[in-house]
Amino acid sequence: MTALADILDRIPTRKSERWKFTNLPARLKKLTLEQGTLGWSGNVDILNKTAPGADKYADTALWDLNLQNTKDCRFIDGDAAIDVHAQAGKWYSPYLRVNIKKGQQATVIEKQSGDKSYWKNQVVDIVLEEGAILNHIRFQDEATDGIFTNFTHVTCAKDARYNAFTLTRGDGLSRNQIHVELQGPGADATIYGVNLLFGKQHADTTITVEHQAPNCTSNQFIRSVLAGESRGVFQGKVHVHRIAQKTDGYQLSNALLLSPLAEMDTKPELEIYADDVKCSHGATTGQLDEEPLFYMQSRGIPRPQARMLLIQAFLAELVDKIGDQTVKPEAEQAIEEWLHDHAGA
Amino acid sequence: MIEIKNLHASVDGTEILKGIDLVIEPGTVHAIMGPNGSGKSTLAYVLAGREDYEITDGDILFGGKSILELAPEERAAAGLFLAFQYPVEIPGVQMTTFLKTALNAIRKKRGEEELDAIGFLKLMKSTCDKLGIGEDMMKRPVNVGFSGGEKKRNEALQMAMLAPSFAVLDETDSGLDIDALKVVANGVNAMRAPERSFLVITHYQRLLDYIEPDTVHVLARGKIMKTGGPELAKELEEKGYAEFLSEAA
Numbered sequence: 329m330t331a332l333a334d335i336l337d338r339i340p341t342r343k344s345e346r347w348k349f350t351n352l353p354a355r356l357k358k359l360t361l362e363q364g365t366l367g368w369s370g371n372v373d374i375l376n377k378t379a380p381g382a383d384k385y386a387d388t389a390l391w392d393l394n395l396q397n398t399k400d401c402r403f404i405d406g407d408a409a410i411d412v413h414a415q416a417g418k419w420y421s422p423y424l425r426v427n428i429k430k431g432q433q434a435t436v437i438e439k440q441s442g443d444k445s446y447w448k449n450q451v452v453d454i455v456l457e458e459g460a461i462l463n464h465i466r467f468q469d470e471a472t473d474g475i476f477t478n479f480t481h482v483t484c485a486k487d488a489r490y491n492a493f494t495l496t497r498g499d500g501l502s503r504n505q506i507h508v509e510l511q512g513p514g515a516d517a518t519i520y521g522v523n524l525l526f527g528k529q530h531a532d533t534t535i536t537v538e539h540q541a542p543n544c545t546s547n548q549f550i551r552s553v554l555a556g557e558s559r560g561v562f563q564g565k566v567h568v569h570r571i572a573q574k575t576d577g578y579q580l581s582n583a584l585l586l587s588p589l590a591e592m593d594t595k596p597e598l599e600i601y602a603d604d605v606k607c608s609h610g611a612t613t614g615q616l617d618e619e620p621l622f623y624m625q626s627r628g629i630p631r632p633q634a635r636m637l638l639i640q641a642f643l644a645e646l647v648d649k650i651g652d653q654t655v656k657p658e659a660e661q662a663i664e665e666w667l668h669d670h671a672g673a
Numbered sequence: 674m675i676e677i678k679n680l681h682a683s684v685d686g687t688e689i690l691k692g693i694d695l696v697i698e699p700g701t702v703h704a705i706m707g708p709n710g711s712g713k714s715t716l717a718y719v720l721a722g723r724e725d726y727e728i729t730d731g732d733i734l735f736g737g738k739s740i741l742e743l744a745p746e747e748r749a750a751a752g753l754f755l756a757f758q759y760p761v762e763i764p765g766v767q768m769t770t771f772l773k774t775a776l777n778a779i780r781k782k783r784g785e786e787e788l789d790a791i792g793f794l795k796l797m798k799s800t801c802d803k804l805g806i807g808e809d810m811m812k813r814p815v816n817v818g819f820s821g822g823e824k825k826r827n828e829a830l831q832m833a834m835l836a837p838s839f840a841v842l843d844e845t846d847s848g849l850d851i852d853a854l855k856v857v858a859n860g861v862n863a864m865r866a867p868e869r870s871f872l873v874i875t876h877y878q879r880l881l882d883y884i885e886p887d888t889v890h891v892l893a894r895g896k897i898m899k900t901g902g903p904e905l906a907k908e909l910e911e912k913g914y915a916e917f918l919s920e921a922a
Binding site: 620637 | 722723724744745748750755762764765771774776782815831
């Protein structure tokens, strides 16, 4: 069993450009954790030990660390519901390999949770064959002292579609790193996320979408509501290779700060080498408007409830885009519960 | 009954209301007329409890109790309503949700039973019918994309649904064509009742042709300069506000 202390020096620090808003070593150093296992049965020996895209983005330290320590792995080729629950005082390296065959469609729902303090350093390695569609949904309900780092890598062949939705409403610190390679013409990546944070929580969403073929589309859309002293990070990158003409790439981050001590750091980036593309990015950070709050109060709606309605409206635009009708009510319920606890004042 | 006593109010250190005294008995309609910048809208906002204004002196009594310490929602529950000059757009909040939340919040505060979905929809539909408001408007977000007339009809709808005992109408006639004005005025007239009073704030006499006041006041430079019957409004229409604007008045 590997002790956490032995691997701390291999964890990215804020000196690295892609980690400048998220101080993972500082949080990990406060914890005393032993290596644990989730009891998954997959054969770890057949995993590909080489991190994809390593030469280009050089940000694969956590992938490498996972592969060096993997004890739990699962192979998925269709619909799946996966519960990843961490026990107090443990650190884990779960590995999910998802392969959707040509023309197939699947929905994978991950539920991430845990007790007290722990670290899950997860890798999700996704291969979508021609015309395959994957709906990848994650509910992130980590404990207040839990740390969750996740590296999702996706390759999309011709006309494959990767649809992701992540709802983060609890964590100590999380880093949700997604790297999509659109390798075949007509492929699409749609990555949506809602972050609801309070206290000293920290959620980092770092996305890279590489357009490596013509006529591909990608869409990153993140909305964050930050209470207390919480901190949200969005780093989104669209990289359009020279061959990838007729690319349509879009990224947007909107954050609502409910407290003067909350903070949002955004870094949208475009790197474009083709000349016939449509790409745009945007980021906003703001507070709730006083005008509609007063209007609602003057109609008898108590201020906390008025705040809730405005925040729900802010999130609805994104939640309404969830295609899976079984997941949508669950997400709405989770959001409502969170707002009841944290939207007041 | 509403009693405004020697009310002084400032915004950002500038005094806007400079000692207003006004008593509005149940069942009466009072009109306040005045030139731009006289403090009409400030008075409306101060009555509704907007935070941007500082009350430096005086009091507002509603049913014999001071409401100065009450939050806007508590004033609404007590029976006060403000029809806004510029109704606020709230993207993403559907009219039906907004109205139901408001109505039930007020009912709850008053110790009345909250309406269920069916009871609420019935009440909403019958009120919409009376005001000539189509149901499609109720499916849209609050005031978003509404025309000027629709926004004011929406204010009348909210007033009818919440059934206040004292309603302030702030320049309800601004931006309205004559047909919309009639609809809104009819809505107000239908609500006139012995236990309910109105304060109609307007720049022009036109609105008062449709909502006939019992008493008319002239507000200028933060004070009530003159009080009279409905004939005062006609007089102002002819002579304008010039006589109230000079320091000597």
